[in-house]
Amino acid sequence: xxxxxxxxxxxxxxxxxxxxxxxxxxxxxxxxxxxxxxxxxxxxxxxxxxxxxxxxxxxxxxxxxxxxxxxxxxxxxxxxxxxxxxxxxxxxxxxxxxxxxxxxxxxxxxxxxxxxxxxxxxxxxxxxxxxxxxxxxxxxxxxxxxxxxxxxxxxxxxxxxxxxxxxxxxxxxxxxxxxxxxxxxxxxxxxxxxxxxxxxxxxxxxxxxxxxxxxxxxxxxxxxxxxxxxxxxxxxxxxxxxxxxxxxxxxxxxxxxxxxxxxxxxxxxxxxxxxxxxxxxxxxxxxxxxxxxxxxxxxxxxxxxxxxxxxxxxxxxxxxxxxxxxxxxxxxxxxxxxxxxxxx
Numbered sequence: 001x002x003x004x005x006x007x008x009x010x011x012x013x014x015x016x017x018x019x020x021x022x023x024x025x026x027x028x029x030x031x032x033x034x035x036x037x038x039x040x041x042x043x044x045x046x047x048x049x050x051x052x053x054x055x056x057x058x059x060x061x062x063x064x065x066x067x068x069x070x071x072x073x074x075x076x077x078x079x080x081x082x083x084x085x086x087x088x089x090x091x092x093x094x095x096x097x098x099x100x101x102x103x104x105x106x107x108x109x110x111x112x113x114x115x116x117x118x119x120x121x122x123x124x125x126x127x128x129x130x131x132x133x134x135x136x137x138x139x140x141x142x143x144x145x146x147x148x149x150x151x152x153x154x155x156x157x158x159x160x161x162x163x164x165x166x167x168x169x170x171x172x173x174x175x176x177x178x179x180x181x182x183x184x185x186x187x188x189x190x191x192x193x194x195x196x197x198x199x200x201x202x203x204x205x206x207x208x209x210x211x212x213x214x215x216x217x218x219x220x221x222x223x224x225x226x227x228x229x230x231x232x233x234x235x236x237x238x239x240x241x242x243x244x245x246x247x248x249x250x251x252x253x254x255x256x257x258x259x260x261x262x263x264x265x266x267x268x269x270x271x272x273x274x275x276x277x278x279x280x281x282x283x284x285x286x287x288x289x290x291x292x293x294x295x296x297x298x299x300x301x302x303x304x305x306x307x308x309x310x311x312x313x314x315x316x317x318x319x320x321x322x323x324x325x326x327x328x329x330x331x332x333x334x335x336x337x338x339x340x341x342x343x344x
Contacts, residue, residue: 069124079300086307090307114135139156165327165328168198169206190220190236192252233262277297278297280341282343300328
């Protein structure tokens with residue numbers, strides 16, 4: 001009997017130990033899963049972080065192209081068409097998105113165009129200003145938004161990063177020097193001016209710097225042709241009516257020169273005076289080759305302005321310092337050397 005009690009007690013102890021072991025085993029299994037989950041979670045987070053970084057890189061490399069906004073005074077002038085062509089070359093070379101818009105000689109429109117570029121969050125704004133001072137407010141908005149503003153063909157107020165333009169003072173000088181040489185340091189001349197931008201005022205400055213040395217050359221008329229063919233034709237008609245003798249005319253661009261030439265032909269005064277200008281536009285080159293009254297033009301390189309402007313903008317975006325002004329030399333083209341000029 002005593003042995004039976006011992007056996008029963010022993011079996012009871014074994015049963016308790018067995019149940020305890022099973023309980024420990026189950027607890028250990030749950031902890032293992034929890035530990036595995038705990039260990040796996042950081043790995044999964046690392047993988048997610050790496051995937052996010054890869055996705056971010058793909059967004060930068062695959063989604064975000066360099067975006068450039070170009071606004072010009074008009075696309076009715078071949079000079080600014082050449083700028084637009086330069087922008088197309090930039091788009092191809094840099095795989096960039098370029099938006100080219102025309103202000104149509106309207107300050108309010110050009111202001112709105114810059115504001116639209118800001119809204120679109122372009123990377124770079126290229127501005128050929130219609131009004132150098134009037135556009136200041138729009139420029140300052142772009143600068144405040146952190147967008148580099150590169151002026152082309154003339155300075156603009158408001159805090160631009162730099163300006164790329166022809167050496168317009170030189171262009172005016174070259175035209176004046178040729179004019180003086182041809183008329184023999186005396187005579188009556190006419191100046192057909194243009195819009196209130198630095199490119200125009202610089203040309204007039206360079207032209208006048210030369211003329212100051214020749215007191216026997218008289219400026220009998222100084223009118224504004226607005227940089228356009230039709231406007232120049234109209235003002236030149238009035239100048240021709242008011243003046244019996246004109247020896248030479250200086251226009252601030254080739255579109256004005258063609259307008260003056262048309263007025264001259266309509267008045268049948270082709271043999272009376274010659275015309276010098278600035279641009280090197282296709283229409284002027286054709287006129288030079290024809291051998292008419294257009295005698296010479298200080299050639300510019302508008303497409304190169306855009307290309308240089310974008311190069312400078314990229315440096316600015318990379319944190320580099322750039323010159324406040326970059327001047328592109330002009331070349332005086334005459335009827336004698338026109339065949340060697342590559343043109344736009």
